[in-house]
Amino acid sequence: MPRDAYQRQLERLRADVLEMSDRVCERLERALTALETQDETLAAAVITGDHGINERYLEIEQRCIKLLALQQPVASDLRFVAASFKIITDLERIADLAVNLAEYAKRASRRRYADIDIGYIGERIVELVETAMAAYAADDAERTRDIAAEDDEIDRLCENASEFVVRDLLETELEAEIGLTPDALFDEVSRMLLTIRDLERVGDHAVNIAARTLYMVESDDELIY
Numbered sequence: 001m002p003r004d005a006y007q008r009q010l011e012r013l014r015a016d017v018l019e020m021s022d023r024v025c026e027r028l029e030r031a032l033t034a035l036e037t038q039d040e041t042l043a044a045a046v047i048t049g050d051h052g053i054n055e056r057y058l059e060i061e062q063r064c065i066k067l068l069a070l071q072q073p074v075a076s077d078l079r080f081v082a083a084s085f086k087i088i089t090d091l092e093r094i095a096d097l098a099v100n101l102a103e104y105a106k107r108a109s110r111r112r113y114a115d116i117d118i119g120y121i122g123e124r125i126v127e128l129v130e131t132a133m134a135a136y137a138a139d140d141a142e143r144t145r146d147i148a149a150e151d152d153e154i155d156r157l158c159e160n161a162s163e164f165v166v167r168d169l170l171e172t173e174l175e176a177e178i179g180l181t182p183d184a185l186f187d188e189v190s191r192m193l194l195t196i197r198d199l200e201r202v203g204d205h206a207v208n209i210a211a212r213t214l215y216m217v218e219s220d221d222e223l224i225y
Helices: 003-037 040-048 050-071 075-107 118-138 141-171 182-218
Strands: none
Touching: 003 040, 003 050, 003 075, 003 118, 040 050, 040 075, 050 075, 075 118, 075 182, 118 141, 118 182, 141 182
């Protein structure tokens, strides 16, 4: 294949990965909105839309495989294709976590833990994914190193939120005025802890994306773990 045509295929791959990331971030934002507003219709749309994300993932995966098998890229091109393949895997898993959040939105009450600002944590995490993808788009190695530090702050926010829930559970006396049976309280606690856990996992996937980008650009495995 002529070099120009090959280069266009690489450019198309990058564009496709970025388009997939836009769709995933949109899904994540909608799931967070559903969680905050308890909008069951919006939550259902996020859940049913996951099929389209999975299909897009498989399409891009096949493109990566063909480039590796037929073009046998070397050096930086090989790292780029391999990184793109890894990144779409992280994006697909973020989309799955968005589905989890939408599922919680269909059942959870935000009254008991209104003091936990899930919206703020979610906003920070969406920004982290978008920053990681911007670094991939621009081959920006320097920005990837900042993402790991930002994720540490998100981990701190999630840890504080989890501690709040556990402390509340330990301090709660199941009296009549609380209006919750032990099973109902357990359900509320479980859903909130799962929500926090899944948000933290999205941040971890953003760091993975940054790590693959850094390796793609500089062949530096500093952030890969």
